[in-house]
Amino acid sequence: MKIRAATQADHDAVWALLEPVFRAGDTYAIDPDISREDALAYWFGPERRVLLAEQDGTVLGTYYIVRNQKGGGSHVCNCGYVTDAAARGQGVARAMLDHSLALAPDLGFRAMQFNFVVSTNTRAITIWERAGFKTVGRLPNAFHHPVRGDVDALVMFRAL
Template sequence: MIRKATKNDYKAVWEIFSQVIATGDTYVFSPDTAEKDIQKHWFADYMNTFVYEENGKILGTYIIKPNQIDLGNHIANCSYMVHPNAQGKGIGRQLCEHSLKFAKKNNFLAIQFNIVVSTNKSAVELWKKYGFKIIGTTPNGFRHRKLGLVDTYIMFKVL
């Protein structure tokens, strides 16, 4: 089940968030990000936060928000995270499908991912399956914890 997150979900979302960023290989957040920062990174007032729940356990989460303010707010931006122990079970796919429906329902015209790490092959392939196209590359746009500087992609899908 995918549902809107509540303040009661902070701890479970933090568990996912902290484990995903700890590797330093897919998200720009520092692996040293403090738990108190989950509010501004994942639960800010201008975001819609969702969780994927199965048998009472939160296994995934995503945010959707306007990519820009004012005259750029018709394009959405999303970020998705799946608990490391639950990866490979189709949860990311379900989160993506939910976000596409939510974006359309809320009158977004497109979704743009501003920074997809090029070495995150599973994410790049998943987004391509859903019709996202690479519309730009930032050379050395990410400091990968193990590989050093790697390229990042801007990916875009018209809804």
């Protein structure tokens, strides 16, 4: 699997990954009716470095890395990850996580924080915990899941 920087030429591929995830409304705190333009503006937002995971020319996933806060918190980064549904369970998320954990120190980050992990996203939580992330906060009923109703969101953290 190759992980490379995304370019504007990759917008169609990135949208193809983001659209079903955002439309499902069960893992990201994003309006499920978000437009393509707004979704891409969010994913490729200011200061975000966006990468793609590919195998044999097929895009399997994307992630971004960005500083979590400015000023005194700028040494902590935040990431978002999306894997193509057809590639789930094939190590794509773990490969993107490993890549981001290796890249983050090169970008000057000393820690990584996930601000809003939906508690029902157990597949992601398991991957993050296996990589050494700890739940450092729980936001009770902070996310309205389209099927399960109000569920908790987690704040997860790992020093690098």
